[in-house]
Amino acid sequence: MTNAADAYSNLLSPGRIGPLTLPNRVLMAPMDMNLCEDGEIEETEIAHFVARAAGGTGMISTGASAVAFPLGTTSRKEPGLSDDRFLPGLTALADAIHAAGAKFNVQLVHHGKISRIDTMDGRPMLVPSVPKPPSDMSALTEMATEEMQKMGAIRPTNAPSFKEADADDIAWLIRTFAEAAARVVKAGADSVEIHCAHNYILGGFLSRFTNQRTDEYGGSLENRARLAVEVIKAVVAEVGDTTAVLVRMAGEEYGEYDGLTIEESVQAAKMFEAAGAHAIHVSGTSLNSLGADFTKGPLPNTVGFYADNTAAIKAAVNIPVIAVGRMLPELAEKMIAEGRADFVAMGRQLLAEPDLVIKIKAGHRARVRPCINCYVCVAENFWDATPKCAVNPALGNETLVPFGRTDTPKRVLVIGAGPAGLEAARVATERGHQVVVIDKADRLGGTLWFSSLTTPDNQRLLQWLTDEVKRLGIVVRLKTEATVESVRALNPDVVVVATGAKRPLPDVPGGDLPHVHTGDSMRALLTGTGDTSRESLPLRVMGKLGKLSRITTSPERLRWFTARFQKFLPMTRNVVVIGGSLVGLELANFMAERNSKVTLLGDVEPFGLPMAMPRRWTEVKHARELGISLHRSAEVQRITADEVEFVEDGETRTVPADMVIVATGTSSDTSLADQLTAAGFEVQVAGDAGSVDYIEGAMHTAWPVALGL
Ligand SMILES: Cc1cc2nc3c(=O)[nH]c(=O)nc-3n(C[C@H](O)[C@H](O)[C@H](O)COP(=O)(O)O)c2cc1C
Ligand code: SF4
Incomplete structure (x- = not known):
């Protein structure tokens, strides 16, 4: 067991942001859940945030919340802040988060050039300058028909139009941010975050790329930062001395040559500090996410992608700086220990593991369910749906956990030690069943092991499942083939078949030549296990x-x-x-x-x-x-x-x-399940054996099976 006090002493220590003292340095990054009803916060969203607060997170943040709802809004499912009708939901959320022991932040946004609801309602979108058309839209060729349809279904029928903000609009924006801030404080929030990144309206003004204005709000960095500075001053004046005011900004804009540079961001951060901000939260913006740069900003692919930019800003200001972007606990601890950041915000990791903080505090780092960086969650935002997590089926359905103990413990045999089998075994064991896992391979993981080869982040999940199997004392028998006889010998009450998909050789002339491999034979070749009889002698020797x-x-x-x-x-x-x-x-x-x-x-x-x-x-x-x-x-x-x-x-x-x-022709394979059913066993199927949907499918089908036992 890791000594938490030593390993994460900085991360777990209390810290101050303006007037607030947070119990630790972990903030939940703002993530829109699209769970509101016409801007009003509902029970499901409260349960989602409370789970993360109860999990020890120092401060919970809403996702983007619309200061002028429905104006400047991307979705009617995002929280609205422009009217007192939003107060009950906000207040209930604030109370619930406080009761769970965390502080509460609300992110204040006007979405500028992506304000979809403005277009739907026939209004022009308010922008610093009319946006330039994207220079690279190559990502669109990599979209499935179903995705196009889902995006098409939410696309406004009106043609988008834009309005360059004039003096009145600017005055209105400043007032609107301040009034929204006052409302969330009235609801009980401890903190507000002014969104000045990701090319929404304030980030759009700050950006050299999107701001082409020639008045006092365009041109020089000072001019481009002016609107954000005025908003910060107005918000600080409005919320008084007891509320923290954070500013989220991009350390850098990616994807186009004349985006914001870190040198400019450092200067802008100093201006924001002078305007009264209590902390700077350093994210990143992609200027051309349809040119495949979305994985640079705002959701980076790489662990600690913004770390250097964060440290550069930290070195230039005297207020706390918040790091974000795949901040794994070890990196987070290191950055704080080295003085490169004061706090960290975690996004996807808290979707995957609400209890991250309490687990590391208790010395159980290995028990933290890892995010595998698969982007399944955020993809849902593209069509206005609620994020789901590939590895955590309870996301958006928090009542599923903790698992209820069964009153009728059963002997459960899980066949297949891939992700579906291991997850079903884990959940069933947590519920009090007696579980045995068998697999014909010599190792745990099934296709997850193999995919960890090409996708290292998947290995985190494999490691976690392996550790959980050990921790729970689940009996595992490897190199054990499942047949009706071998299953009968184990005398289970229920069998969970999680044996994966079948991957046939192609039905073309030459499809069975020795140099033609399926996923199965590739695995056999690379791992030296399984059936290598079709391989040439040198390859067999190499595998051995x-x-x-x-x-x-x-x-x-x-x-x-x-x-x-x-x-x-x-x-x-x-x-x-x-x-x-x-x-x-x-x-x-x-x-x-x-x-x-x-x-x-x-x-x-x-x-x-x-x-x-x-x-x-x-x-x-x-x-x-x-x-x-x-x-x-x-x-x-x-x-x-x-x-x-x-x-x-x-x-x-x-x-x-x-x-x-x-890598084609993969299909589900219920042959073993059918045989066992015919032999009189009670059989459940999980993972690719039932329907091929890789890790997400494996984890999401394992839960209902295990919860139904
Ligand atoms: C589902 C989802 C929704 C997000 N929504 C917002 C948002 O509303 N506002 C925002 O500033 N960032 C948003 N982000 C970005 C996160 O705040 C965070 O900066 C990003 O995910 C990188 O952190 P991570 O690697 O810990 O996930 C979102 C991210 C995800 C995964
Ligand atoms: S869906 Fe994937 S990227 Fe998103 S939180 Fe879950 S594991 Fe991480």
């Missing part, structure tokens, strides 16, 4: 050597080894990946990063499904940067010893191939 040298026992080691010793590997030659889905795209990138010449033959549009869109956009962009030859709708005709022949746009083409990886 890998296993003996223990390189293949962890995804980390294997990643390291394959990256450094490419020339010994089959994947250093011409590789053709058939199937452009999530697995195909991730494998193609993995191979290309190891210097293989990769061709990706897509069979569906877009590439990367069902990876959530912002991450998918970035992965496809990465594939292009790696020089992967991308074919969107290739129909494979045959595979020979050294080529793959396919038809694209009516033309027959060939591509050299020393290795072919088949």
